[in-house]
Amino acid sequence: MIREVFIICFFLAFGQGWAQTETEVYLFDLEVTNGKPVLSNPKNISNNPGYDNQPSFWDDDSVLFASTREDQTDILRFNVNEGSTSSWLTYTTAGSEYSPLRIPGKNAISAIRLDVDGLQRLYEYDVETSESTPISDLKIGYHVWFDDQVIVATVLVDNRMDLVVLDLEEHAQNTVYQNVGRSLYNIPNSNLVSFISKKKNEWEILSLDPITGESKKITNTYDKEEDICWLDENTIITGSGKKLLTKDLGSDTDWETIIEFPQEEINNISRIAISPNQKRLAFVAEGSPSKIIQKQVDSFNKRDLDGFVSCFTDNVQVSRFPNEKMYQGNDKMKENYERFFENVKSSSVEVVNRIVLGNMVIDEEVTKVDGRDGHQVAIYQVENGLISSMTFIFPDGPLTDAESIVQEQLDAYNQRDIEAFANTYAQDVELYQFPYKLNIKGNSKLKEQYAVFFENTPDLHCEIKNRIVLGNKVIDEESVTINGAIYRAVAIYEVENGEIEKVTFLQN
Numbered sequence: 209m210i211r212e213v214f215i216i217c218f219f220l221a222f223g224q225g226w227a228q229t230e231t232e233v234y235l236f237d238l239e240v241t242n243g244k245p246v247l248s249n250p251k252n253i254s255n256n257p258g259y260d261n262q263p264s265f266w267d268d269d270s271v272l273f274a275s276t277r278e279d280q281t282d283i284l285r286f287n288v289n290e291g292s293t294s295s296w297l298t299y300t301t302a303g304s305e306y307s308p309l310r311i312p313g314k315n316a317i318s319a320i321r322l323d324v325d326g327l328q329r330l331y332e333y334d335v336e337t338s339e340s341t342p343i344s345d346l347k348i349g350y351h352v353w354f355d356d357q358v359i360v361a362t363v364l365v366d367n368r369m370d371l372v373v374l375d376l377e378e379h380a381q382n383t384v385y386q387n388v389g390r391s392l393y394n395i396p397n398s399n400l401v402s403f404i405s406k407k408k409n410e411w412e413i414l415s416l417d418p419i420t421g422e423s424k425k426i427t428n429t430y431d432k433e434e435d436i437c438w439l440d441e442n443t444i445i446t447g448s449g450k451k452l453l454t455k456d457l458g459s460d461t462d463w464e465t466i467i468e469f470p471q472e473e474i475n476n477i478s479r480i481a482i483s484p485n486q487k488r489l490a491f492v493a494e495g496s497p498s499k500i501i502q503k504q505v506d507s508f509n510k511r512d513l514d515g516f517v518s519c520f521t522d523n524v525q526v527s528r529f530p531n532e533k534m535y536q537g538n539d540k541m542k543e544n545y546e547r548f549f550e551n552v553k554s555s556s557v558e559v560v561n562r563i564v565l566g567n568m569v570i571d572e573e574v575t576k577v578d579g580r581d582g583h584q585v586a587i588y589q590v591e592n593g594l595i596s597s598m599t600f601i602f603p604d605g606p607l608t609d610a611e612s613i614v615q616e617q618l619d620a621y622n623q624r625d626i627e628a629f630a631n632t633y634a635q636d637v638e639l640y641q642f643p644y645k646l647n648i649k650g651n652s653k654l655k656e657q658y659a660v661f662f663e664n665t666p667d668l669h670c671e672i673k674n675r676i677v678l679g680n681k682v683i684d685e686e687s688v689t690i691n692g693a694i695y696r697a698v699a700i701y702e703v704e705n706g707e708i709e710k711v712t713f714l715q716n
Contacts, residue, residue, distance in 0.1 A: 217553035230499070230592030231271050231492050233260045234474070235288065238489045239483065245439060245454060245466050247489060253286045262307045263490040263498065265483045270294070271490055272308040272317060283308045283319055283333070288488065298333055300340070305331075312356040320348060330361070344374055346381070352392040352401060353420045360401045362388055371403055373418045384421040385414075394597045397441045402426065413444065427455060430463045437480040437489075447477030449493060449566065449716065472496040472564055476592075497590035498562060501569045504595065509556050511549065517542070521594045529587070529601040529700075531644040532713055550577055563674050563685045565698055566716035567591065572676045584679055587642075587714070599643065601700070603679030610703035611675075614682040617708060622669055624662040630655040633708040642700075642714040665690055680704065 212587040233254040254260035258276035266272050271286045277296075281304035287294040298305045303323035306314060311318050311332060320342070321331045330343040330351060343359075349369050351361040357377040362369040371385035389404030389411065400415040403423075411429040416422070418624040429436070430447070430453055436446045442458045445466070469477075479492040500519050507515035517538070525536045535541065545657070548555075561572035567590045575582035585601040595648040610651055617632035639648040648654050662668065667689055674685035682701040687694060 229259065230257070230495050231259055231261050231593070232473075232495065233257070233263050233271070233286075233490060233492055235263075235271060235286075235488060235490045238487055240439070240486075245443075245445065245452075245489075247452070247467055251291075253490075254284075261492050262479055263481045264307075264309050265481055265488070265490070265494065266310050268483045268485045268487065271481075271488075272297070272310070273490075274304075274306045274308065274319075280304045281306060283317065290488065298338055298340075299474055303327075305333075307350055309351065309353060312353050314356070318343060318351065318353070318359075319382075320351075328364070330359075343376070344381075346374075350390045350392055352394060354394070354401060358418055360392055360403070360416065360418055362390060362392070362403075368406075371386060371416070373416075373421065382421060382479075382701075385423055391435050391437075393437055395441060396438050401436070402436065403469050404429060404436075406434075427457065430455070435478045435480055437482050439482060439486060445482075445489075447480055448685065449476060450474055452477060452491070469493075472498065475567065497567050497569050497588070498564050498566065499572065500590055500593060500595060501562075501588050502559075503573075505557055505559060513545070516545075519595055521591065521596045524595060525597045527597070527599045527643070529599050530640065530642070531599075554578055561674065561676050561700060562675075562681075565685070565696060565714060568698075568713075568714060569705070570676075570685075570698060572678070583678065585676060585681075585683060601678060601681060601683075608680050608703050608706065610680050610682050611677050612702065613703055613706060613708060614684070614701045618670060618672065618684075624665075624668060626655060626659045626662055627669075629658060629662075632708055634704070634709045637708060638710050640710070640712045642712050647713075667691065 223506060225305050232252050234385065235251045236251045237249040239246045254272060254275055256275055259281060260273060260275045263271050263273040264443035266285060269288045273283050275284045282299055283297040283305050285295050285297055297317060300321060303321045305319040305321050308317045308319045313465055315335050317333050318330060318332060328347050329345060330348045331340045332343050333340045347364045349362040349364050351359050354360055357375060359374040361372050361374060363372045368387045370383050370406045371388045373382045374386055382533055387406045391404050391405055393402045395415060396401050400417055402413055402415055405412045405414050411432050411434065413426045415426055415427055431448055433446050436444050442456060444455045446453050451468045453463045454466050455463045473496050474493040475496040475497065477491050496632045504516055523536065524537050526534045528534055556576045558574045559571050560574050563570040566675045569588045571586045573584050573586060575584065583603055587599040589597040603673050613632055617629055620628035633651050633654055635651045637651055637654060638646060648657060669689045671687045672684050673687055676683040680703045684699045686697050686699055696702055700712040701708050702710040
């Protein structure tokens with residue numbers, strides 16, 4: 209946004225368990241081919257602005273999930289065969305419902321109700337009448353039915369969740385494990401429930417016998433991803449970023465990618481569920497990070513403070529490229545924003561170029577402040593649907609023909625001509641991973657490493673998808689073919705005296 213001011217908001221959270229990130233629920237047909245899960249026939253079954261989350265299957269042909277309407281969250285049932293949402297199952301004006309599950313042996317669901325007064329409890333809802341009765345007075349975060357009388361649940365305790373077994377018939381409760389994640393799942397063909405342990409630095413998937421309270425380690429999570437489901441007793445599925453992955457417990461193989469979604473609208477996959485007949489899979493995905501970026505641009509141009517601040521986390525960090533911290537936190541940003549609008553009669557931002565790379569958005573922006581034109585680039589990082597950091601690049605370097613030398617090095621790269629490639633770089637060149645991890649320093653080191661890379665990569669080719677030129681800086685969106693695989697990245701080149709002095713790489 210405008211260079212003189214950067215704004216932040218409060219991240220509104222509805223209770224400890226659910227922050228209202230804009231999400232959608234997707235449904236796929238599922239088959240197992242040669243022992244591997246295969247997805248087809250994708251559908252966005254929520255297709256609703258706002259929060260849609262926590263899918264579970266009522267049966268093979270209908271999906272339950274939490275969905276926002278009229279400023280509250282209720283439970284929906286989607287009929288797969290009819291291809292439409294068949295009914296709203298709750299409408300509690302005094303609160304919102306989350307995490308719906310079918311109660312075994314009943315025409316009823318259970319769901320977490322978060323009341324407007326802050327009370328958070330587990331309720332039973334009659335599917336026909338929507339009448340509700342409380343199941344437990346505990347502050348439950350997530351739950352799974354072991355049978356029609358026993359619930360395994362996470363209970364909020366201070367700043368963590370503990371695992372509790374509730375016996376409704378005996379009116380008993382027993383804490384069996386401390387510091388767990390939200391994912392609870394009945395392991396197929398067993399009398400066990402899986403849960404995530406967060407006690408160690410590397411998170412673990414454990415099994416629980418709800419009758420004895422005994423727990424055993426199964427395997428580690430993938431990269432601290434806490435949402436899993438079971439295809440069968442030996443196959444776990446998890447999500448990470450734009451990927452679904454699987455792990456076969458019957459082999460020595462590590463987590464393997466099932467599918468990686470190229471679509472911009474599928475990000476940060478979570479909350480996975482599989483139908484009882486194992487023919488359908490549902491998951492939750494965040495929308496494109498560009499949506500929240502465009503919202504803050506539009507709100508800024510309208511001078512809509514509330515709309516603008518709703519786009520940011522409360523601890524957002526603002527920096528000057530590459531890592532010069534300007535300030536952090538909403539108080540300072542709000543103070544600057546208010547001062548800016550007191551002193552500026554008119555201001556606007558126009559996005560003339562946009563690059564989306566995973567959860568990062570790089571915008572080339574033309575600004576106007578009381579008739580003065582400006583030009584800048586903003587690097588936004590998005591977490592949980594909100595902007596967590598902004599790094600601004602301004603045209604402060606010397607005006608040079610930066611683009612020509614960057615193009616020269618690209619041509620040499622594609623020709624795998626190590627001498628011509630190295631000659632475009634300064635002797636003291638530095639290559640960084642954004643924002644400030646130094647990977648290579650010095651032309652000789654660059655030449656040494658890239659010579660080996662060129663020699664071992666006969667199909668090497670880099671295609672520029674987008675280019676931004678800002679003073680002495682060139683920002684390239686690159687699609688690189690390496691040994692048959694295609695990788696996306698953004699490179700920021702800084703040129704001085706006709707040589708590339710510094711490169712900063714941004715990757716997913």
